[in-house]
Amino acid sequence: MKIETLAVHAASEPDAASGAVATPISLSTTFRHGPAGEREHGFEYIRGTGNPVEQRLESAIAALEQGEVAAMFASGMAAASALFMSLPRGAHALIPRDVYMGMRILGAEIMAPVGVTVSSVDTTSLDRVREALTPATKLVWVETPSNPKLEVSDIAAIAQLAHARGALVAVDNTFATPLLQQPLVLGADVVMHSATKYFGGHSDVMGGALAFARRDELAERVLHYRHVTGGVLAPFNAWLILRGLRSMPARLAWHCRNARAVAEFLASRPEVERVNWPGLPGHANHAVAKAQMRDFGGMLSVEMRGGREAALRLASRLKLFTNATSLGGVESLVEHRASVEGEHPHSPQSLLRFSVGLEHPDDLVEDLRQALDHESG
Numbered sequence: 001m002k003i004e005t006l007a008v009h010a011a012s013e014p015d016a017a018s019g020a021v022a023t024p025i026s027l028s029t030t031f032r033h034g035p036a037g038e039r040e041h042g043f044e045y046i047r048g049t050g051n052p053v054e055q056r057l058e059s060a061i062a063a064l065e066q067g068e069v070a071a072m073f074a075s076g077m078a079a080a081s082a083l084f085m086s087l088p089r090g091a092h093a094l095i096p097r098d099v100y101m102g103m104r105i106l107g108a109e110i111m112a113p114v115g116v117t118v119s120s121v122d123t124t125s126l127d128r129v130r131e132a133l134t135p136a137t138k139l140v141w142v143e144t145p146s147n148p149k150l151e152v153s154d155i156a157a158i159a160q161l162a163h164a165r166g167a168l169v170a171v172d173n174t175f176a177t178p179l180l181q182q183p184l185v186l187g188a189d190v191v192m193h194s195a196t197k198y199f200g201g202h203s204d205v206m207g208g209a210l211a212f213a214r215r216d217e218l219a220e221r222v223l224h225y226r227h228v229t230g231g232v233l234a235p236f237n238a239w240l241i242l243r244g245l246r247s248m249p250a251r252l253a254w255h256c257r258n259a260r261a262v263a264e265f266l267a268s269r270p271e272v273e274r275v276n277w278p279g280l281p282g283h284a285n286h287a288v289a290k291a292q293m294r295d296f297g298g299m300l301s302v303e304m305r306g307g308r309e310a311a312l313r314l315a316s317r318l319k320l321f322t323n324a325t326s327l328g329g330v331e332s333l334v335e336h337r338a339s340v341e342g343e344h345p346h347s348p349q350s351l352l353r354f355s356v357g358l359e360h361p362d363d364l365v366e367d368l369r370q371a372l373d374h375e376s377g
């Protein structure tokens, strides 16, 4: 079955009790069991055994990523940290130099004190990854395309390198979604999603997911960690994310089409020094992106010739792009990353990140044109 069909049909059986076609929401935190704890339907208490909606969502995500099992969490960071917390004490993990800001903070502030060292490396370079692997390296975390510079790393090649040295590979697949890229098929061991983004798709729900190639000891450790520490997904959020997942293929196609129009327009403008979108032939990792992705996604960033001031002026003159963080919703967003990264920003001051939404591409381009014309005029 094609992935578009899976998105609609995975775990979508009509409700056994009522025949309801739309998945019923189940808010119960506890489920009847026999006097000696015999489970009737596999459920017991929601933190440990989940609930019917979450179970459907997990099997749908496992199907889309072609994994053996998936686990939902309260947020993308709850999912990522559950994986890192399941690494043995003394382990070393690698993260990309360009990566979601929360991962850098997780490594430095949360993992170091519990005895897991996290260092960053340019994962777009196989030589750099090879040099950075140590005998203690247990995990290589890849984020591709990366936030906010849209760097693309070669998942299959990194998996080969890491596996040869005894390390696992996990991929943050938030920007691409399984529609555009399937890391487990390319050889990765774990996939992470911030379901807050394209899965939910409407900027109104937070959740996270891990999909595992195998239901092995690591997967069991992560599930146990979730059970004990409780970073579980609320049933209503599971229901919203499952609802969003059904239409994700159709939405993604439009996000990609619109991002191409926006990227090509911005690349034609003299005020813009550089457009970071892996679909442009001039992108440093375009060849790798073309080989491992079906399309290039709805996220892009630009670096403005006029630096911070030009970036802020453009952000302030846009009318259809709302100044807000996050991504993957129907509405277009723009963000000056350095401004939200605190005292020591990692992103260049000249950089603006765009989440291209589902408006008509002509209107988006027209909005950018009026804002940039203002700049030159």
Ligand SMILES: *Cc1c(COP(=O)(O)O)cnc(C)c1O
Pocket (backbone or CB within 6 Å): 075, 076, 077, 078, 100, 102, 143, 147, 172, 174, 175, 193, 194, 195, 196, 197, 206, 207, 208
């Ligand atoms: C948003 C995001 C996260 C964190 O997810 P939350 O759901 O906000 O916890 C991680 N990685 C990427 C690439 C993201 O965009």
